[in-house]
Amino acid sequence: MGLNEKINELVDKYFDNILEALERVIAVPSVMGESKDGMPFGEGPAKALHETLNIAKELGFEPVNVDNYAGHVEYGEGGKLYAVLGHLDVVPEGDRSRWTDDPFKMVIREGKMYGRGVSDDKGPSIGALFALKIASELVDKPKNRVRIIFGTNEENGSQCLKYYFTKQPYPDAAVTPDGDFPLVFAEKGIVTYSIKRQISGEYSTKILELKAGTAANVVPEECIAVLETDKVNEIQYLVSNYKGMCRYECTVDGKKVTIKSFGKSAHGAHPEAGINAAAGMLEILSRIDLGPNMEIFQTLYERLGKEYYGIGLGISGQDDVSRKLTCNLGILKLENGIVEAVINIRHPIFYNVDMLTLQIKEAMKGFEVERKSYSKPLYVSKDSDLVQQLLRIYREETGDMTEPLAIGGGTYARSVPYGVAYGAVFPGEDTHMHQPDECWSLESFKKYIRIYTKLIYEWLINE
Numbered sequence: 001m002g003l004n005e006k007i008n009e010l011v012d013k014y015f016d017n018i019l020e021a022l023e024r025v026i027a028v029p030s031v032m033g034e035s036k037d038g039m040p041f042g043e044g045p046a047k048a049l050h051e052t053l054n055i056a057k058e059l060g061f062e063p064v065n066v067d068n069y070a071g072h073v074e075y076g077e078g079g080k081l082y083a084v085l086g087h088l089d090v091v092p093e094g095d096r097s098r099w100t101d102d103p104f105k106m107v108i109r110e111g112k113m114y115g116r117g118v119s120d121d122k123g124p125s126i127g128a129l130f131a132l133k134i135a136s137e138l139v140d141k142p143k144n145r146v147r148i149i150f151g152t153n154e155e156n157g158s159q160c161l162k163y164y165f166t167k168q169p170y171p172d173a174a175v176t177p178d179g180d181f182p183l184v185f186a187e188k189g190i191v192t193y194s195i196k197r198q199i200s201g202e203y204s205t206k207i208l209e210l211k212a213g214t215a216a217n218v219v220p221e222e223c224i225a226v227l228e229t230d231k232v233n234e235i236q237y238l239v240s241n242y243k244g245m246c247r248y249e250c251t252v253d254g255k256k257v258t259i260k261s262f263g264k265s266a267h268g269a270h271p272e273a274g275i276n277a278a279a280g281m282l283e284i285l286s287r288i289d290l291g292p293n294m295e296i297f298q299t300l301y302e303r304l305g306k307e308y309y310g311i312g313l314g315i316s317g318q319d320d321v322s323r324k325l326t327c328n329l330g331i332l333k334l335e336n337g338i339v340e341a342v343i344n345i346r347h348p349i350f351y352n353v354d355m356l357t358l359q360i361k362e363a364m365k366g367f368e369v370e371r372k373s374y375s376k377p378l379y380v381s382k383d384s385d386l387v388q389q390l391l392r393i394y395r396e397e398t399g400d401m402t403e404p405l406a407i408g409g410g411t412y413a414r415s416v417p418y419g420v421a422y423g424a425v426f427p428g429e430d431t432h433m434h435q436p437d438e439c440w441s442l443e444s445f446k447k448y449i450r451i452y453t454k455l456i457y458e459w460l461i462n463e
Contacts, residue, residue: 086125179421203291219274246280
């Protein structure tokens with residue numbers, strides 16, 4: 001029996017166990033929470049790590065937990081160190097009413113798995129763990145080591161791996177199953193800014209509440225604003241008859257007017273794929289007489305809310321490798337009289353982030369602008385040994401000759417000196433990542449595990 005046949009047979013043999021393991025990890029709501037003693041990113045991510053490492057132990061591995069920031073399992077001794085970088089944290093589920101089933105209960109129907117994390121990134125992480133298990137059964141005397149690393153903070157800055165690599169060595173080469181096949185050789189720079197300004201409470205129409213968004217890298221699907229005003233009928237008429245980018249609802253209770261805008265969630269790397277409810281709210285607030293605050297909301301709408309490419313900020317542009325800059329208005333809120341907008345920008349790999357910051361501060365004069373986080377762009381040559389190996393394995397399995405990709409998303413590949421994103425989503429797939437009813441087909445899941453098993457096998461036997 002040839003290698004491919006053996007791999008296929010073992011993947012089929014373990015597949016029910018793989019699904020059971022994934023179901024256990026999906027059941028842990030591993031959204032980032034308040035830091036607690038021994039739980040740097042909250043209870044959920046720490047529990048997901050513990051559950052995953054318990055599964056690894058059941059498979060015969062000796063798991064290592066690095067202070068609940070990240071953990072790993074490994075097979076092999078000596079030689080080079082290769083790694084697969086997966087993450088167990090997830091973005092918030094959002095409005096549960098938009099899910100067909102409980103987002104934290106994995107459901108299989110019509111050939112697909114559903115649940116928060118099945119494609120990003122619990123499914124690929126558990127799949128990689130079992131790929132290592134299968135490869136270990138095929139290689140008795142490995143020449144190298146392969147490590148599966150499980151992080152817990154990828155969705156909120158990847159601080160987990162920054163800490164992990166202060167305690168553990170960098171791999172000689174790595175992949176992360178948190179992108180697209182055939183592979184991602186370039187990733188845009190990712191920078192998040194907070195933009196704030198004090199609003200006045202002295203006018204007859206006051207904003208009492210404003211809230212949208214769960215994370216900077218998600219297009220908000222709903223926004224709520226509560227106003228106190230003497231012009232109830234005028235505002236109600238405007239909202240009820242307004243035709244804008246979103247759907248709007250308006251309710252009245254005495255002098256209070258509650259406005260809701262409804263959009264469509266999407267990943268912050270592709271804001272054009274969604275409908276931004278925060279931008280939609282700015283659109284309508286900019287048309288309401290808010291006295292001295294009117295200019296604030298008009299500026300926010302003009303600079304941040306009208307499009308997704310940074311034109312309003314004067315930072316639009318593209319390069320030949322990674323294409324257009326994108327800008328996502330991920331969070332909009334009012335707290336203690338201060339309105340805050342949080343934007344997530346994906347810039348072309350040849351942009352300079354310091355120049356970008358200067359231009360945003362110029363465009364937002366009168367506002368406090370603070371750079372909250374930055375992840376440098378990634379670029380690995382298509383001609384590199386790693387990329388050529390990965391392409392060959394993918395093409396042998398699929399017959400697909402698609403060229404490597406440049407993306408706006410950010411992955412763990414940036415966390416190591418030499419690595420790329422390799423899968424797990426296949427060309428043409430829509431897994432509803434960062435959206436309600438996140439899903440992944442069973443057929444794709446199996447195919448992904450076969451590809452990763454072959455890769456790990458080759459890493460183990462490489463001279």
